[in-house]
Amino acid sequence: MKKALKIFGIIILIIIALLIAIPFAFQSQITEIVKRYINQNLNAKVEFSDVGLSFIKSFPQARVSVSDLTITNFEPFKDETLATAKNIAFTMPIKELFKKADEEPIVVSSFKIDEALLTLKTDKFGNTNYDIVKSDSSETETSTEESASFSFSIEDYSIKNSALTYLDEASNMLIHLSEFNHSGNGTFSAETSEIDTKSETNISFTMDSINYLQNNAVTLDAVIGLDLEKNIYTFKDNIGFINKLPIEFDGSVQLLENGQQIDITFENPQASFKDFLAVMPKAYTENLDDIVTTGNFNVKGIVKGLSSDETIPNLDINITSNNASFKYPNLPKRVEQISINTSIKNTTGNVDDTYVDIKQLNFKIDEDVFKSSATLKNITKNMLVNAHIDGTLNLANISKVYPIEFDKTLSGILKGNINTSFDMNAVETNAYERIKSNGSVSISDFIFSSEDVINPIHISTANMSFSPETVSLNNFKAKTGESDINATGKITNLLGFLLSNNTLKGNFDINSNLFKVSDFMTEDESVSKENETTKEESLKIPAFLDCTINAKANTVVYDNLNLKEVSGTLVIKDQKATLKNVTSSLFDGSLAIIGNVSTQNKVPTFDVNLGIDGFDIAQSFNNMELLQNLAPVAKLFQGKLNSTINISGNLDDEFSPELSTVSGMALAELLTTKVNANKGELFNALESSLNFIDFDKLDLNDVKTQLEFANGGVNVKPFELKYEDIAITVSGSHKFDQTLSYNAVFNVPAKYLGSEVNRLIGQINSEETNNISIPVTANIGGSYTSPTVKTDLQSAVSNLTKQLVEIEKQKLVNTGKDKVKDLLGGILGNQNTKNTDSINETATEKTDSTKTIKDEIKNVLGGLLSKKKKDTNN
Known part of the structure; x- marks a missing residue:
């Protein structure tokens, strides 16, 4: 008995070993069968990672599996994927493995498909990507038999966790099946x-x-x-x-x-x-x-x-x-x-x-009763719509009768009585002659929110009447954020906007008491680096708008500016706002604007011309960052400003200019201007270095200058200032970070250099000294809040010394003809005279006189450099 059990156990082990080992022997044959069938029957590229054979998983039948199958089309759908499947498995009687694929059909009794993705497509020319079975007009009986290498005697089958998509480009139809599971069992072999x-x-x-x-x-x-x-x-x-x-x-x-x-x-x-x-x-x-x-x-x-x-x-x-x-x-x-x-x-x-x-x-x-009827024809091509709507609908009741959740509260009373007929192609192409509508719609207490606007829009009342070509906006009162709007106008493609994602076109007249630009911008989201999603908000002009707006507003708030009595035309199209003939009151003066703002690209841009007339300098330069950066020193002035500014550049997320990107030019004129009592660090530094100037008395009337700016800096063309009878020429540049690089040249009369110089001039006592002046250059560096001033005053005084010496020479020369000749002879060294004593005497007098003058100048220079206050009235 024990021997019999032992023999039985050995037989079982041998059978199990054979069931495991035999598939390896048939592996190449199975792969050959699959490849042969594919090549004989399919006009497509087929790839798979593995073909397996097992006698264990489906014993007593054999199981053949194909892993990671991919079918890719040839022309006209070249390289498009028709189908993928993670695994396809067939079961068949073991004896079927011993048949030759080219001689007799192989019977398949069941199959299973897991995680298949099938994409069926018909293009606009009628070509189908799933017609991949080979057909040949010269097909012979032999090839027919080969194409039938498999026959089915299926008892069960299944398709699990799969998806199918059918796309018909001609009819613009899409059918998508997801999470598709299908199974069946029975017998296919019987008639x-x-x-x-x-x-x-x-x-x-x-x-x-x-x-x-x-x-x-x-x-x-x-x-x-x-x-x-x-x-x-x-x-x-x-x-x-x-x-x-x-x-x-x-x-x-x-x-x-x-x-x-x-x-x-x-x-x-x-x-x-x-x-x-x-x-x-x-x-x-x-x-x-x-x-x-x-x-x-x-x-x-x-x-x-x-x-x-x-x-x-x-x-x-x-x-x-x-x-x-x-x-x-x-x-x-x-x-x-x-x-x-x-x-x-x-x-x-x-x-x-x-x-x-x-x-x-x-x-x-x-x-509230709502009634409607409609017919839809030619639905597979250019759909024809004929509809009638008549009724009242309280939008707030939608969430009170049906469990739908809105991101924001939806409310308002909608009343309408409309007849309309159109075809979808007319809506999409704005063929208004084929769009026939009549009737009226009114909205009251309506709240609208969308990702296209940053704040909900509360429409207190709106009345529209429909005609075949246009929709007339007879009355529109709304508020969004802090802004209010009263409008009338015409809309030319409301159906295109509502039904086909077209832009909203129209012409409107708008009046507002308060209009904040930021209330009408959208939020743009972007993805940050390193796969971390963050919300970066930037203002956008809505892409759905294509309209012309004639606007008047008592107050318009842009950034930190409050513009009063604003009027002008705004054209919005393709995320670009063009300003035409815009005027307003600002800083006790007036402002005119033409130009545009664009949000078409990721970074918004602007290009505008500003006309400034009679701005109060103190207000404008303290509240307008642009002016502060163009001329930071101007905020120390009191008076009026006229200017024309041409400027372009990028805008930041708050729609303010990015100073490092702006470029352009400006012409500025100062009227009835004086320096503030609080002169600031710059003027204090200048007064410390040039004590002959009192900047309280600086004449700034009718000052005109030209500025050019680019690459984060401003270049100032030379312009003239006056201080009593001192002419001042200023030029240079500064950066928007307020670093300075300027030259101020003071043409200083000699009399401003103190009492010592005046006494020296009195000794000379000639008409030539009345017009003596020296140029003093102040080099201004550092920053606006911490300026540095360097002057060439010492060299300027030395130049004055030379001038006075020269005048004294001329005075001595003019004492007599002979003395002049003798003096010249002595200086030039090329004449000998008999009156040597006279020459020596003259030379001695010249030397003593020169020495006296030099001593006096040294005293003057010493007084200036020691920064003692001089009496400029002598």
């Missing part, structure tokens, strides 16, 4: 049989930019009868769900060479209005049983006819509801008197003849 299937997925459906379904859950449990001889598949004992709406199917689908012959009817079996709510997204139907409803809801449909490349089945789908109501348990209000009568029909089989007829869509909330 007639049944399979039991289970399917579930989330479906989204969009056509011509209109989203009809958004991630709606669909399930279907169905027994499908198979007639393989006639290729007929019949629905039996089935029920499906769209979200929680139950639908029963009856009918069949027959596969033909040119398409499918469909004959299906469906309806919802319960006929309760609760079924309608079940179509809504899952988030709002989780507690469907708790919702109180009355009335019925019927969905019935017939789909019958040939589905092919040229035709679709005829459609007759009807949705009706009469006098229904619903109320959510935790919400305060009820929707009642609901009437729905809608049909979807096609009687020709031509897809373009499909139309939707909404005969009635009515409801009532409190005392």
